[in-house]
Amino acid sequence: MADIEHPRLVLHNFLSRDVCKELEFIHKSCCTIGYRPNVFSTTLSHLIATNCSHLIMPLVSIRERLREKVEEYFRCDFELVIEFTGLISWTKGASIGWHSDDNRSYLKQRDFAVVCYLNSYGEDFKGGLFHFQDGEPTTIVPLAGDVVMYTADNKNVHAVDEITEGERITLTLWFSRDSSHDEDAKLISFLSQGSLDNLDPKVGSHLPMPASNSMYWFPPDEASVFKSGFDIRCAKLHVLGLDLYSSSEQICQSSVNSGNKLLESLMEPLQLARGDQLFEMKFINVLHVFQVVQFYCWKGSKLKATEVEEGEAKLKLLSGEEKAKINCLKSVVLKDQLQAETFVNDLYSWKQQQQQQSCFDWAAFSAAVMEWEAYTQKLYHRILASFPHWRNYGSLFLVPELGEFGASF
Numbered sequence: 001m002a003d004i005e006h007p008r009l010v011l012h013n014f015l016s017r018d019v020c021k022e023l024e025f026i027h028k029s030c031c032t033i034g035y036r037p038n039v040f041s042t043t044l045s046h047l048i049a050t051n052c053s054h055l056i057m058p059l060v061s062i063r064e065r066l067r068e069k070v071e072e073y074f075r076c077d078f079e080l081v082i083e084f085t086g087l088i089s090w091t092k093g094a095s096i097g098w099h100s101d102d103n104r105s106y107l108k109q110r111d112f113a114v115v116c117y118l119n120s121y122g123e124d125f126k127g128g129l130f131h132f133q134d135g136e137p138t139t140i141v142p143l144a145g146d147v148v149m150y151t152a153d154n155k156n157v158h159a160v161d162e163i164t165e166g167e168r169i170t171l172t173l174w175f176s177r178d179s180s181h182d183e184d185a186k187l188i189s190f191l192s193q194g195s196l197d198n199l200d201p202k203v204g205s206h207l208p209m210p211a212s213n214s215m216y217w218f219p220p221d222e223a224s225v226f227k228s229g230f231d232i233r234c235a236k237l238h239v240l241g242l243d244l245y246s247s248s249e250q251i252c253q254s255s256v257n258s259g260n261k262l263l264e265s266l267m268e269p270l271q272l273a274r275g276d277q278l279f280e281m282k283f284i285n286v287l288h289v290f291q292v293v294q295f296y297c298w299k300g301s302k303l304k305a306t307e308v309e310e311g312e313a314k315l316k317l318l319s320g321e322e323k324a325k326i327n328c329l330k331s332v333v334l335k336d337q338l339q340a341e342t343f344v345n346d347l348y349s350w351k352q353q354q355q356q357q358s359c360f361d362w363a364a365f366s367a368a369v370m371e372w373e374a375y376t377q378k379l380y381h382r383i384l385a386s387f388p389h390w391r392n393y394g395s396l397f398l399v400p401e402l403g404e405f406g407a408s409f
């Protein structure tokens, strides 16, 4: 350890670009409103709670590699447990002043912090530089793939500048010497309560189940009444030019519209529309639609490069009545459309916006639907096979006899 006054380490390119992109996809398709203003988070227990435990798989080997690195660098002659793992993003206005990561009585179990940067300063966001109060290095410029690790005590007081543009995404972990704070034990117990314990991989058991609508509502203080603001998933779809269509008879009935009952249709089967066209596939709920669209955003350019047969997408022309239903639902999920548009546009750089909006392509999207299904099934079978081993050993790890698998699809 170079500096005992300020024990810390910066690693460049610890994660590959492909891995960063995959983790970004997981975060963008699953996150909810976070614990502070303008912060969004995806915890592993949230993935389990929303029937997306398979999305833990790409994180398993990364957690293992990071634990080894922390134990080795900080010369731990004891085993560390992971206390918390989260994908976290900060948007315009988010910042944190000088602090150490164990600075609350309920955080004293935190011994080491690890922050992996999944996207880059300058390219994906502005602001958000990380500073240590004393010692070297003083400033860290977040770049995709780089990692900073440091002791969570007051030898490493640090701060992060306010984000002024874009979205800054990290994978953040804390490690503890205290095994009673082992995140893995909690996750395994949580997984045992769910469908993974039943080794019969039912069709559909990997499909996402959203948390309550209030967890996706912005601003969060409006989430109990839904009178102003917007649903973050619907806002992101809207900016891509995508609308949600529910065939429910109740849509547009004034008695239903008057309350927030219409919001519940987000939990029910939905279709996607764009302009005059309705995509015929039915998704099981808004989170299912949203995950596939995020998958398309992740893989879109590759899908286009592969052979996608023109005209494969099953589309039909929207009727006037169907358009009216789309607008009714939209008026409920985007109470303040302008605010929603500004919010989403602030997340993307100008370049990203140009790419995403100008080239939406239904044929490539149809291919994405199938690839999403294959990707999800692959991870789901992986976690089903891994889970008995995890339960035996009481920790999450890459099971050697199941072989290596690429982190990226």
Ligand SMILES: O=C(O)CCC(=O)C(=O)O
Binding pocket: 096, 101, 115, 130, 158, 159, 160, 170, 172
């Ligand atoms: O995201 C970062 O660079 C550090 C965040 C941080 O200091 C914290 O979450 O405690």
Ligand SMILES: [Fe+2]
Binding pocket: 099, 100, 101, 158
């Ligand atoms: Fe911190």
